[in-house]
Amino acid sequence: MSNNVKICLMGFGNVSQAFVRLVEQKSTELANQYGVNFTFTAIATGGHGRAINPEGIDAQKALDLYQKDQSLDSLSASNAPRDIEEFIFRSGADFLLENSPVNYQTGEPALTHIRSALKNGIHAVSANKGPVAHAYGELTALAKEHHVHFLFESAVMDGAPIFSVFREALPAMHVEGFEGILNSCTNLLIEHMENGETFEDAVAYAQSIGITETDPSGDIDGWDAAIKVAALANVLMDTPMKPQDVQREGIRDLSQTEIQQAQRDGQRWKLVCRAEKKNGMVIASVTPEMVPSKSPLYSVNGTSSFIVFRTDVLPGLGILESHPGPDTTAYGLLADILNILKIC
Numbered sequence: 001m002s003n004n005v006k007i008c009l010m011g012f013g014n015v016s017q018a019f020v021r022l023v024e025q026k027s028t029e030l031a032n033q034y035g036v037n038f039t040f041t042a043i044a045t046g047g048h049g050r051a052i053n054p055e056g057i058d059a060q061k062a063l064d065l066y067q068k069d070q071s072l073d074s075l076s077a078s079n080a081p082r083d084i085e086e087f088i089f090r091s092g093a094d095f096l097l098e099n100s101p102v103n104y105q106t107g108e109p110a111l112t113h114i115r116s117a118l119k120n121g122i123h124a125v126s127a128n129k130g131p132v133a134h135a136y137g138e139l140t141a142l143a144k145e146h147h148v149h150f151l152f153e154s155a156v157m158d159g160a161p162i163f164s165v166f167r168e169a170l171p172a173m174h175v176e177g178f179e180g181i182l183n184s185c186t187n188l189l190i191e192h193m194e195n196g197e198t199f200e201d202a203v204a205y206a207q208s209i210g211i212t213e214t215d216p217s218g219d220i221d222g223w224d225a226a227i228k229v230a231a232l233a234n235v236l237m238d239t240p241m242k243p244q245d246v247q248r249e250g251i252r253d254l255s256q257t258e259i260q261q262a263q264r265d266g267q268r269w270k271l272v273c274r275a276e277k278k279n280g281m282v283i284a285s286v287t288p289e290m291v292p293s294k295s296p297l298y299s300v301n302g303t304s305s306f307i308v309f310r311t312d313v314l315p316g317l318g319i320l321e322s323h324p325g326p327d328t329t330a331y332g333l334l335a336d337i338l339n340i341l342k343i344c
Contacts, residue, residue: 003036004037005036005037005094005095005341006040006056006091006093007041007093007094007097008040008042008088008091008096008097008117008122009042009044009099010113011045011097011101012043012044012072012099014210015099015154015329015333016330017066018325018329020062023038023334024059034338036341039056040062041054041055041091042057042080042090042091043075045072048065048071049080050073051072051075051076051080052076052078052087053076053078054077054092055077061075084112085112088113091122093117093122094123095122096117096123098110098117098124098126098127098128098131099333100113101213102128102129102130102224103130104218104227107133108130110131111135114150117148118142119142121146121147121148122148123148123150123151123340124149125152125333125340126152126154127158127332128152129228130227132155132231133228133234133242133243136231136234137240149340149344151163151339154333156182156228156231157182157307157319157321158305158324158325158328158332159324159335160321160328161319161335163235163236164335164339165319173312173313174311174312175236175237175309175310176276176310177276177310178274178275178309178310179272179273179275179307181300181306182228183219184303185206185216185220186219186225186251187270187300187301187305188202188205188206188211188303189219189220190251190259191301193256196260206219220250222250222251222271222286223250225248225271226246226284226286227243228273229243229274229275230242230246233282233284239277239281239282241282241284247284247287248285250288251269254288262290265290267298269288270289271288272289272291274286304320304324305320305321306319306320306321
């Protein structure tokens, strides 16, 4: 018999929609192999209304309404509370999936959403980097206090197992530093400029395929990379760090002339993320750098990401994710849920 797992979706953009499709696609496998099926009891959106029904919302109808640019309010069994904390409490969910847009400066409103879930005994799973960068210690302690769990595999490198590898497969290992390419948008922009496109044309292309937002400054000015660096430092290096603590320089002032000259010289420009322990402190940065052809960062193309860790027992441990999308991020959410269910 399957265990009915109730889900509250906070945010219903590309990732949450991909998650709905993923669990439908894998429904038979999830029931037979893991003994679970999923019911969506609440969905809150930024501009398409809210629906709440502890007995279950028709997820396919929610997808259809959203894609037709219509409100989800009609799927609600009763008036959905406007207060978001009341909404989460009344959802009757076992899990909150927090996928609202990231706020680089504060981590809100995702922080409030996750706090509310944990205080009400609801597990929280998130693809949002903000809460991990701004309040990892607080949220982890809050989850422990209320006998629930907070996981966030998809916050960095989508569905690639970054956090879980260290949490589960590499006990008694200490991360002393890392470097990598963590912002797929800037990597794609630079590659298009290498191929002769202007900066403006490259940005327009990235927007057209959904890699960057209408306002691309979070990527271009290095904020997305910085918040990922902070999240990694918080979790894997046991060092409280916020994105404002990361030395940050984006690619806005990087010219096409510089990019193409580097190519002629056998090098490539990359937005490189770094963190390193020095004298008991962690020094972190996000800066454009020319990398030589012998560097593992040189051949990271398009929207791929790569990170290499230096640890006390392994001098170099690298993880490459090739051309991710909403489906890979959705898988990271599913993996977190299954891992929580495994230990509960």
